[in-house]
Amino acid sequence: MPSLRRARTVGFLAAIPLLLPGCMMHRPSAGEPVSLAIVNARVWTGDPRRPWADAVAVRGERIAAVGSSAEVRKMAVSTTRVVDAKGQMLVPGFQDSHVHFIDGGFRLASVQLRDARTPAEFIARVKAFAATQPKGSWITGGDWDHEQWGGELPQRSWIDSVTPDNPVWINRLDGHMSLANSAALRAAGVTRSTADVAGGTIVRDASGEPTGILKDNASWLVDQHVPPPSEAQNDRALDAATRYVAARGVTSVHNMGTWDDLATFERARAAGRLITRIYAVVPLASWARLRDTVAARGHGDAWVRIGGLKGFVDGSLGSHTAAFLQPFTDAPNDSGLLVNTPRDLYDWTSGADRAGLQVIVHAIGDRAIRTQLDIFERVAREDGPRDRRFRIEHAQHIAPPDIARFSSLGVIASMQPYHAIDDGRWAEKVIGPERIRTTYAFRSLLESGARLAFGSDWFVAPPTPLEGIYAAVTRRTLDDRNPNGWVPEQKIGVEDALRAYTLGGAYASFREKDMGSIERGKLADLTLIDRDLTRIPPETIRDAQVVMTIVGGRVVYERGAAGSAPQE
Numbered sequence: 001m002p003s004l005r006r007a008r009t010v011g012f013l014a015a016i017p018l019l020l021p022g023c024m025m026h027r028p029s030a031g032e033p034v035s036l037a038i039v040n041a042r043v044w045t046g047d048p049r050r051p052w053a054d055a056v057a058v059r060g061e062r063i064a065a066v067g068s069s070a071e072v073r074k075m076a077v078s079t080t081r082v083v084d085a086k087g088q089m090l091v092p093g094f095q096d097s098h099v100h101f102i103d104g105g106f107r108l109a110s111v112q113l114r115d116a117r118t119p120a121e122f123i124a125r126v127k128a129f130a131a132t133q134p135k136g137s138w139i140t141g142g143d144w145d146h147e148q149w150g151g152e153l154p155q156r157s158w159i160d161s162v163t164p165d166n167p168v169w170i171n172r173l174d175g176h177m178s179l180a181n182s183a184a185l186r187a188a189g190v191t192r193s194t195a196d197v198a199g200g201t202i203v204r205d206a207s208g209e210p211t212g213i214l215k216d217n218a219s220w221l222v223d224q225h226v227p228p229p230s231e232a233q234n235d236r237a238l239d240a241a242t243r244y245v246a247a248r249g250v251t252s253v254h255n256m257g258t259w260d261d262l263a264t265f266e267r268a269r270a271a272g273r274l275i276t277r278i279y280a281v282v283p284l285a286s287w288a289r290l291r292d293t294v295a296a297r298g299h300g301d302a303w304v305r306i307g308g309l310k311g312f313v314d315g316s317l318g319s320h321t322a323a324f325l326q327p328f329t330d331a332p333n334d335s336g337l338l339v340n341t342p343r344d345l346y347d348w349t350s351g352a353d354r355a356g357l358q359v360i361v362h363a364i365g366d367r368a369i370r371t372q373l374d375i376f377e378r379v380a381r382e383d384g385p386r387d388r389r390f391r392i393e394h395a396q397h398i399a400p401p402d403i404a405r406f407s408s409l410g411v412i413a414s415m416q417p418y419h420a421i422d423d424g425r426w427a428e429k430v431i432g433p434e435r436i437r438t439t440y441a442f443r444s445l446l447e448s449g450a451r452l453a454f455g456s457d458w459f460v461a462p463p464t465p466l467e468g469i470y471a472a473v474t475r476r477t478l479d480d481r482n483p484n485g486w487v488p489e490q491k492i493g494v495e496d497a498l499r500a501y502t503l504g505g506a507y508a509s510f511r512e513k514d515m516g517s518i519e520r521g522k523l524a525d526l527t528l529i530d531r532d533l534t535r536i537p538p539e540t541i542r543d544a545q546v547v548m549t550i551v552g553g554r555v556v557y558e559r560g561a562a563g564s565a566p567q568e
């Protein structure tokens with residue numbers, strides 16, 4: 001999903017070294033007491049050498065011991081906070097490997113259209129929100145989904161009469177198309193004589209007049225006219241985002257964003273405001289700038305890390321802009337579009353790889369995935385072996401022969417399970433019964449030896465790993481029409497999903513030595529859940545609740561505690 005930084009509402013509107021048998025001791029720095037001890041827990045460590053334990057001791061930012069409750073209790077001193085987990089499940093802190101973090105933060109205070117089920121409800125919500133906004137301010141965000149009411153695309157005529165004083169530029173939840181009202185089109189100078197844009201679409205009515213819908217690269221025609229947010233607005237949006245995901249057990253995110261995002265993260269880092277660790281990924285075409293930045297000041301630290309570059313091959317399924325080898329089943333003359341040329345993608349990937357950087361590319365349709373796998377294969381051959389960890393983001397619809405290429409080329413599949421139970425409501429209509437067999441092909445990828453990293457693509461989907469685990473394990477679609485799972489042969493187990501939300505994300509961001517499992521010496525990033533996900537019926541996983549989130553040994557969210565953001 002392209003970053004929508006460029007558009008939003010201005011109203012936002014914003015702690016004795018004992019040698020204990022069987023206990024894995026961290027060599028403590030002199031005199032520092034154990035600050036936190038979690039005992040009587042079901043500790044899922046993610047460490048194959050010791051998959052389960054009962055207790056964890058934390059000293060400063062790091063894990064001092066993993067072992068039995070008795071051993072850990074012995075390490076506690078008077079200042080230690082001892083948490084009796086009462087058999088609840090402790091896992092490594094959740095990593096969300098794909099977010100649009102600051103956009104997500106802005107969304108929290110924008111017009112909410114995600115669950116608008118009818119055109120009438122859509123219009124009513126826009127009207128109600130516009131009434132709360134200063135005259136002349138842009139209304140953005142929204143995250144509407146026309147599939148909620150059967151697929152008819154909204155038009156500017158729907159909302160013009162209820163938004164006379166505000167330009168409106170509201171996006172579909174996938175970010176690959178947006179609706180402008182007439183005020184916004186006027187502000188952007190978009191008329192019937194505006195030329196089409198390569199890699200994008202201006203949707204027009206029978207008379208050639210723009211309906212208000214602009215897709216992919218055509219979106220820029222309006223984006224560039226939306227006033228950018230101030231630093232203070234970005235800071236408030238970031239703080240709202242970190243609180244929001246902390247309440248969902250997330251300790252680290254991989255932000256698919258911009259250099260402005262990075263500047264916002266670094267401001268928060270410098271001010272000591274961060275409670276979420278961030279892998280700050282910037283646009284692929286800017287690889288030379290990143291090379292120079294890394295050369296000048298390294299990859300950052302455990303709070304803000306840099307080194308990754310994100311590019312795009314195609315659009316999305318929901319907007320019929322994902323690139324396929326064969327036409328869409330419901331649009332036989334259309335097989336999607338490439339938003340960048342293979343030539344450019346090769347040049348950027350090659351340049352970035354030779355600069356020692358990580359290349360991360362959005363590819364959704366089977367033609368887009370094959371195009372980028374071919375480029376990865378060629379670049380790896382030309383540049384020789386190195387620990388490069390190429391990533392394909394989304395990887396939603398893989399042609400069967402390409403599944404094995406992920407593991408053979410060492411390409412990480414960075415996927416968003418919640419999309420599967422969302423798109424599963426209507427995807428077969430768009431790509432047919434054959435192509436859905438290898439759609440969100442989690443099991444096929446795992447069985448072929450590929451590495452998975454899970455995430456949400458927030459704001460496109462909720463940044464809630466427990467819902468993502470539920471989605472990957474049950475594949476029960478949001479309309480409850482697939483009780484045994486949509487494409488059930490692609491279901492995976494709870495521990496596979498947990499691993500993809502923990503170590504998988506750490507590995508995909510070159511941070512597995514420091515996080516992603518509960519092991520002595522690693523950063524104390526931990527998530528406490530109110531039930532053992534491996535011992536409950538899978539369909540109840542989404543009812544599980546986060547009880548506590550800990551980052552670097554500090555409790556950043558505690559259910560029911562004063563000041564803790566709600567989980568709703």
Ligand SMILES: [Zn+2]
Pocket residue numbers: 001002098099100256457
């Ligand atoms: Zn995205």
